[in-house]
Amino acid sequence: MSHIGKLLPFLLLIVGVTITYAQVPENDNRCLDCHSNSTQLAALTEQPERFHIPSDFKDQSVHNEINCIGCHADPGGYPHPEVLGLLQCGNCHKNESEDYLSGPHGNPLTVSLELAPKCGDCHNVHLIRKSSNVLSKVHVKNEAKTCTQCHEIKDQKRNILNITNRVDYDIPNRTIKKGIHFFNSKISDNSNLLTCSRCHGVHSLSEKIGKNWLNDYLIEADFCGECHTSETISFKGNLHFSQKISSLNGNISLTCTDCHQEHLISNDKYQYNEEKSAGQMTGKCLECHQSVRISGKFAQVAKGHSPNIDSFHGASSIGGDLFFSDCSSCHGIHELNSYTGRDKEEVKLDIIAKCGTCHPNAAANFVSSPVHMAQGELLDSEESIARYIFLALIVTMISLIVLSIIGDFYKLYLRKKN
Amino acid sequence: MSSETPKRYIRFQKPVVIQHYILMLSVLGLMFSGYMLYSIKSAETGFDPTDYFSYSLWEQIHIWFGILLGLTILWHFLYILFTLYGHSDFLHILPNKSDLKSLIGLGFRKSVIKKRRFGLQEKLTYWIIGVYLILMVITGLLQYANVYTVNYISRSLYIYIDGFHGMYGLLMGIILTVWHLYSIFLKPGRFPGTLSWWDGKISSEEMNRYQEARGEITDESDTGTGNPG
Incomplete structure (x- = not known):
């Protein structure tokens, strides 16, 4: 005992x-x-x-050590109470919960409680896998699909249009997946795929460029520069990024996504959006540079540039040729060479060298013509005179032919008369 | 040989007929491809040829038709220089005093017209279209070699070259073609047209009209009445 x-x-x-x-x-x-x-x-x-x-x-599930009442209130026997109470993920995930509530997804000021995306919408409610698990809804390969559950406007109650009335928040899954950052053979490691959360953050959507990005273009350039270092260094040195422009333009300067777009960043070097044309860069530049108002605001002379569609270069690029000359051929892309204010002889030599890359025999006279024609400028000069001469020639030709035809019929008349 | 078969007399030699065929083909091809190139550059036409081919391909099509035209013109020069008929025809189509009289008489002096192998209108057609085509070929070559061209000529001159070979050239070509087609098919006394462009031969009726037409007989058994030019 x-x-x-x-x-x-x-x-x-x-x-x-x-x-x-x-x-x-x-x-x-x-x-x-x-x-x-x-x-x-x-x-x-x-x-x-x-x-x-x-x-x-x-x-x-990552929660395999937590039993049901760890998340749910104890329902007692059956029938259960009408409401068991909301799941309180934040009891354990405090930081994530705070981030979520401060961001657009969880802030009641931006979205109603009923329509707001909840933890389970992205993570699943019960079958919560690790984000490294390829079956997880937040795995890098599935993240775009998860986000576009709501952000792709479909015929469903919880689409972004119903929730926010913002069409620009419509990001189709296929658009993201067509982009170079999602599908890039050079990125062998899945963890390096640039999916939604890499730019927008996870819970608060503010870690990177999701928050205040409109007012702080530096954030965006810096973020892209994490990988695209040389481009960003070049870009930060150019006029588009300069303080002069940013201060004139309400602290908003051009930044990466203004030309490359946010979501559909194509694999094609020259294809800046989903249009078929290879001449998109010219169109992109002309969005601002064709405007006399914008040119006047930022340049020394208010001079809207005509589309180079009027030239062989323009027609060739708009016509779908992949070998063509556009704005970047002379000005570069990120470094953006400017010829304004430079010595004329130096500029001339520079332009001859630029033209010479495609036209090896180009000489001084080749580049003596104005490069950019302001709107209406051509019609006031030689081309206008040429046009009048040719029109006069055509009118004369038609008149002579008409006279000849009248003569033929008059002869017929005389013959019949005799 | 049926005696009912209408007699047809050779007016143009085979080389001339073939040259005319190639000329037709190349001019139509050049007009079409030229219009396509213009449409790419101008939104006025409301038509986008790049739905079918790229600008470069349209340009290549245009260039190859241009080469065909250039070769045809070269052949025509050689034909004039080194063949008897070509030389003779060229001498006949050269402007002379009779043409001046005819022009002064506005083409109503029948006695002058009847003695010639080519009428005033035919001569005008040949020379105007010939000069026009040669100018189009030259301006086309200058545009093709634009780097060399622009190195040596002024911007103004290049604009004239560009304008002549471009839309205005196309318009002139269309006007001349319409005039030419009118002369062949619709002109009073010629309607519904001659088939001389088809095989180089003319009917007896046309033979009588062209007093000086070459009178080679198509059927060797037929003595014919033609008068070799």
Whole structure:
């Protein structure tokens, strides 16, 4: 007895611990008895799919050590109370919860509680896998699809148009996947794919360029510069990025996405959007440079540039040729050479060299003509005179032909008369 | 040989007929491809030829038709220089005093017209279209070698070259073609047209009209009445 008496507290401890730990699976099993049984659920509720939980969900869930009432309030017996209470992920994930509530997805000022995306919408409710798991909804390969559940405007209640009335938030999944950053054979490591959260952040959507990006173009350039270092260094030295322009333009200067777009950043070097044409760069530059108002604001002389479609270079590029000359051929892309204010002879030599890359025999006279024609400038000069001469020639030709035809008929008349 | 077969007399030699065929083909091809190139550069036409071919390909098509035209003109020069008929025809189509009289008489002096192998209108057509085509070929070559051209000529001159070979050239070509087609098919007394462009031969009726037409007989058994020019 004495041995038993000595061992009793120890045995009781073992039994107690065993019972305590055994309760966890037992409780979960009690829940799953009904919630993993579709037939039984169908008999108990009108929404069996909503309450169905796969019996093996814990095998793959990161929460496999938490039992049901770790997240749900204890429902007691059946029937359960009408409302069990909201899941409180933030009880454990405090930082993520705070970020979420401060960001556009969780802030009640930006989105109603009913339509707001909740934790489970991105992470799943029960089957919560690690983000490194390729089956996870937040795995880099699945992230775009998860975000476009709402951000792609589809015929569903919870699409971004219904929630925010902002069409520009419509980002089709296919658009993202067509972009170079999502599908790039050079990126062998999935973790380096540039998906939504790499730019917009995760919970608060403010880590990178999601927050205040409109007012802080530096953030965007710096972010792109993490990988595109040389381009960003060149870009930061050019006029588009200079303080002069930014201060004149309400602290908003051109930045990477103004030319490259945000989501569909194409693999094609010259294709800046999904249009077929290879001459998009010219069109992109002319969006601003064709405007006399904008030119006048930023340049020394208010002079809107005509589209180079009037030249062979323009026609060739708009016509779909991949070998062509556009704005970047002389001005560069990110470094943006400017010829304004430079010595004329130096500029001339520079332009001859630029032209010479495609036209090896170009000489001084080749580049003596004005490069950019302001709107209406051509019509006031030689071309206008040429046009009048040719029109006069054509009118004369037509007149002579008409006279000749009249003569033919007059001869016919005389012949018949005689 | 049926005696009912209408007699047809050779007016143009085969080389001339073939040259005319190639000329037709190349001019039509050049007009079409030229219009396509113009449409790419101008939104006025409301038509985008790049739906079918790129600018470069349209340009290549235009260049190859241009080469065909250039070769035809070269052949025509050689034909004039080194063949009897070509030389003779060229001498006949050269402007002379009779043409001046005819021009002064506005083409109503029948006695002058009847003695010639080519009428005033035919001569005008030949020389105007000939000069026009040669100018188009030259301006086309200058545009093709634009780097060399622009190195040596002024911008103004290049604009004239560009204008002549471009839309205005196309318009002139269309006007001349319409005039030429009128002369062949619609002109009073010629309607519904002659088939001389088809095989180089003319009917008896046309033969009588062209007093000086070459009278080679198509059927050797037929003595014919033609008068070799």
